[in-house]
Amino acid sequence: TTRSRNCYCSVPQCSNNKKNIPYLRFHDFPADAETRAQWETAIGRDEGPNFKILHGSTSVCSQHFSSEETYVSASGRKKLKKKAVPSKYPWNDWGKGKMTVFKLVINY
Numbered sequence: 479t480t481r482s483r484n485c486y487c488s489v490p491q492c493s494n495n496k497k498n499i500p501y502l503r504f505h506d507f508p509a510d511a512e513t514r515a516q517w518e519t520a521i522g523r524d525e526g527p528n529f530k531i532l533h534g535s536t537s538v539c540s541q542h543f544s545s546e547e548t549y550v551s552a553s554g555r556k557k558l559k560k561k562a563v564p565s566k567y568p569w570n571d572w573g574k575g576k577m578t579v580f581k582l583v584i585n586y
């Protein structure tokens with residue numbers, strides 16, 4: 479197909495896509511079923527009629543990954559670690575709210 483490839487970030491409230499921010503990296507959902515399920519839980523979406531994960535267009539932009547979740551490969555490209563799960567979102571103040579989330583969890 480000659481249709482130009484565009485990647486969209488599938489995180490709710492994030493409107494980044496390859497057209498409006500070409501320099502941003504967009505990461506495909508992992509092929510590994512377990513990690514993929516963790517991504518879906520992390521972004522709060524389930525694959526179904528309203529949300530389909532398509533290779534090459536449904537992705538998560540690199541803004542949602544912390545620096546601990548990425549590494550620079552030998553060729554100098556920024557890549558995701560194998561079990562990396564996106565963790566920075568508008569609703570958790572881009573990861574700064576992690577401690578608050580942790581507190582809530584241990585209070586149960």
Ligand SMILES: [Zn+2]
Nearest residue numbers: 487492494539
């Ligand atoms: Zn995004």
